[in-house]
Amino acid sequence: xxxxxxxxxxxxxxxxxxxxxxxxxxxxxxxxxxxxxxxxxxxxxxxxxxxxxxxxxxxxxxxxxxxxxxxxxxxxxxxxxxxxxxxxxxxxxxxxxxxxxxxxxxxxxxxxxxxxxxxxxxxxxxxxxxxxxxxxxxxxxxxxxxxxxxxxxxxxxxxxxxxxxxxxxxxxxxxxxxxxxxxxxxxx
Numbered sequence: 001x002x003x004x005x006x007x008x009x010x011x012x013x014x015x016x017x018x019x020x021x022x023x024x025x026x027x028x029x030x031x032x033x034x035x036x037x038x039x040x041x042x043x044x045x046x047x048x049x050x051x052x053x054x055x056x057x058x059x060x061x062x063x064x065x066x067x068x069x070x071x072x073x074x075x076x077x078x079x080x081x082x083x084x085x086x087x088x089x090x091x092x093x094x095x096x097x098x099x100x101x102x103x104x105x106x107x108x109x110x111x112x113x114x115x116x117x118x119x120x121x122x123x124x125x126x127x128x129x130x131x132x133x134x135x136x137x138x139x140x141x142x143x144x145x146x147x148x149x150x151x152x153x154x155x156x157x158x159x160x161x162x163x164x165x166x167x168x169x170x171x172x173x174x175x176x177x178x179x180x181x182x183x184x185x186x187x188x
Contacts, residue, residue, distance in 0.1 A: 046186045047085060047150065051076035053159055053181040057099070060173025061163075065100040069093060074181055079116075081185075088115045101169035104130050104137055110146070113183075119149040121185075125157065135166040135174070145185065153185045 053074035061068065075089045090113045096106045106128065113121045125143035132138050141157040161177040168174040 046184060047079060047081040048185075049076035049079040049085075049088065049183045051078070051087070051181050051183075052178060053161070054176070054178045055161060056176050057174065060168065060175040061099060061101045062173045063101055063169055065098045065103060068096045068099040070096050070099070070104070070106065076181075076183065084115075084117045086116045088113050090114065101135065101163065101174055102133060102137075104128075104139065112148075115149060121145050121148040121150050123155050125155075135163040135169060137161045137177075150185045150187070153187050155186075156184050158182045 051074060053072060055073075056071045058069045058071070059066065071091075071093050073089075073091045076087045079085045079087055090111050092109065092111050094106050094109050096104060098105050108124065108126050111123050111125065113123065115121070122145065123143045124146050125141045127142075129140040130137060137160070139157075139159045139161070141159075143155045143157070145151050145153045145155060159179060159181045161179040163169065163174040164176045164178070165174060
């Protein structure tokens with residue numbers, strides 16, 4: 001019985017020391033945030049969305065690069081990180097100065113994302129990183145929110161497009177592709 005009382009007393013002291021250490025850490029972190037201009041309860045949150053993107057090309061893509069109108073329509077079926085947003089959609093038409101089945105090029109573009117709660121985010125995307133080969137292209141686009149919901153946040157869009165007809169690249173051209181898209185918003 002004496003051993004168990006000593007053990008409980010020892011554990012109780014460690015618990016008290018842990019509580020004191022956590023309290024001190026909280027105070028220090030609160031001061032640290034205050035010194036950087038952020039409140040101690042500031043949250044760094046992110047929104048992550050997954051969905052599909054459908055793209056049409058006019059004229060259809062072939063192996064020879066040429067100016068192309070790219071019509072983009074996307075929908076996010078799943079979003080997490082913000083309880084108010086369960087999905088969203090977007091569409092845009094961009095002019096590509098020189099695209100083919102193995103290379104998509106575009107100028108920086110603005111996209112408006114329409115969220116399930118009725119709000120919008122306007123995102124300015126910069127230079128895209130495009131990798132892949134005939135019929136399958138992966139695109140990574142960094143950007144930032146210029147206005148609307150999540151204004152000031154950084155954004156990364158990743159997309160893997162698969163051509164509807166792989167043989168189209170060497171015949172009449174690929175008029176359409178679709179694939180998985182992810183969009184991540186990170187608050188600054």
